[in-house]
Amino acid sequence: MGADLLTVTNLNKQYAEFQLADVSFQLPAGYIMGFIGPNGAGKTTTIKAILDMIRPDTGQIELLGQTTLQGRESVRDQIGIVLDGPVYPDSWRAETVSRYVGPFFPSWDPDKFKKLLQDFAIPTKPKYRDLSTGAKIKLQLAAAFAHHPRLLILDEPTSGLDPIARDELIGILQDFISDGQRSVLISTHDVLELAKVADYVTYLLAGKVTFTGSLDELLDRYVMIKGGPNDLTPAIQANIIGLQRSVVGFAGIWPTDQIATLPASIVQEPVDLESLMIAFGKGGRPHA
């Protein structure tokens, strides 16, 4: 496993009605980490702290081995950023980005940027405000890749993308990490797409990390259980995560290490990330 490109340790930030509490996780080189959790969990706040767009109350952020603000500034060139929503002035065109954004990055490669505009099929004539949502995201990606980043940080890049564009983006991210030297931190609600490529996930709930680690490890910890109405004993009801009832019975998430406590009539199936996220979001908590 390569060196960590990003380490977040005990990050705290207090707002009037929200607290980011002791957020810690690390991302090694060569991997994609999904940063997931319900609306308002604190994903954007954490990303803003990582990018020095807000100042945390306490905690440490290490970006490409640099912990101080000055040190992190010195590696800024190696961090590619894609944020949700409009990021360039309405009147800009694709090549304006190279003219005005390029000078901020010592390793900006105008030829690479031009080639990416072609590769990503980004129209160069329309003004930024008239580009489609997908083209706007791809323009940010082209700008991020044009300065040869080692770490790509994306905050909800898939919102507003159609399924084809989402699939394309996932492919681009996979290519990006393929040499084992680079990593991606991606915050998204699109866990179906994410589950196809993420090696690691960090799951944030109400400002706290409730799981960080390998996606396979998270999925191995649980099974989906199903049974008829009469199978729902008080013991199952007390421990099941994200109980769903219907006329034909019930379903929910169950910790793998407690499978032995289940009656033989209960059906067990592998769990997927989306079902887990829904169950956790409904008030269930990840099992220690």
Ligand SMILES: Nc1ncnc2c1ncn2[C@@H]1O[C@H](COP(=O)(O)OP(=O)(O)OP(=O)(O)O)[C@@H](O)[C@H]1O
């Ligand atoms: N500047 C601020 N002042 C006060 N509260 C803030 C500020 N910025 C964010 N918050 C609050 O912090 C909480 C977390 O917001 P954040 O945008 O980090 O969540 P998120 O996980 O990215 O959510 P979403 O998935 O909806 O984008 C929210 O309740 C939000 O209102």
